Amino acid sequence: MKTRLLILAGLFGVVLAVGLALHTGLVGLSLLAAGAGGLLAGTATVSYLYPVAGSTPPTSRQIQLLSMLTATVHFGDTDTTAVITHNMNLTAAQLANGWPLILPYINAPGTVVPLLSFALTDSNNVTITKASTTGTNCTLSVTLLRPDSNIT
Numbered sequence: 001m002k003t004r005l006l007i008l009a010g011l012f013g014v015v016l017a018v019g020l021a022l023h024t025g026l027v028g029l030s031l032l033a034a035g036a037g038g039l040l041a042g043t044a045t046v047s048y049l050y051p052v053a054g055s056t057p058p059t060s061r062q063i064q065l066l067s068m069l070t071a072t073v074h075f076g077d078t079d080t081t082a083v084i085t086h087n088m089n090l091t092a093a094q095l096a097n098g099w100p101l102i103l104p105y106i107n108a109p110g111t112v113v114p115l116l117s118f119a120l121t122d123s124n125n126v127t128i129t130k131a132s133t134t135g136t137n138c139t140l141s142v143t144l145l146r147p148d149s150n151i152t
Contacts, residue, residue, distance in 0.1 A: 044075040044082035044128070057085035067148060069100075073140040075114065075130050082128040083121070088146050090123045101145040102126060108139035116140075 045055075049070040052058045063069065063086060073082045090099055102118050112135035121127045126144060130136060 042076065042079045044073050044079040044130070046082055046084055047072045047074070058087055060087045060089055063087050067146040069144045071142050073128060073142055075136070075138050075140070077110070077134050077137045078132050079137075080130055080132050082130075084126045084128070084142060084144065085124055086126065086144050086146075087124045088144075090146070092123075094147060095120050095123065097147070099145075099147045100126070103143040103145065104128075104140050106138050107141050110137040111135035114138050
C-alpha cells in the first residue's frame with residue numbers, strides 16, 4: 001500500500017488532503033478547512049465595466065455587435081487565477097491570430113510587482129495567472145478588443 005500525505009498551511013486557511021492508493025483501487029479522503037478571509041490560493045474577483053456592469057459577464061447577444069469589453073480584476077496576495085468571460089465566440093482562426101487583443105495595466109499595485117501571464121483559454125474566455133507572493137495584491141484594468149470585421 002502506498003500512502004501520500006500533503007499538508008499545506010497558508011495565511012488564511014489550511015488545506016489537508018490525504019490520499020490512500022490501494023492495489024485494488026483508489027480511496028481518497030479530503031478535508032478542507034478555511035479560516036477567516038479565504039483559502040490558501042484563490043480566484044481573483046472580476047468586475048465587468050462595459051458593456052455590462054457587475055460580476056456577471058456579457059451574454060453573446062450583448063457583445064455580438066460590439067468590439068470591446070472592459071473589466072477590473074482584483075487580486076489578493078494569495079489569488080492566482082482570474083477568468084474574464086467575454087462571450088465573443090471567436091473562431092479558431094481568430095484565436096490563432098492572437099485575438100482578442102488584451103490590454104492590461106496595473107492601476108493599484110501592491111508592494112511587489114506581480115508576475116502575470118495571460119492566456120486565450122478558448123473562444124469565450126481569457127485567463128490571467130498571477131504568482132502567489134506576499135505583496136503582489138493588485139488591481140488590474142483590462143480591455144479586450146475583438147478584431148474588426150475589416151481585419152478578419
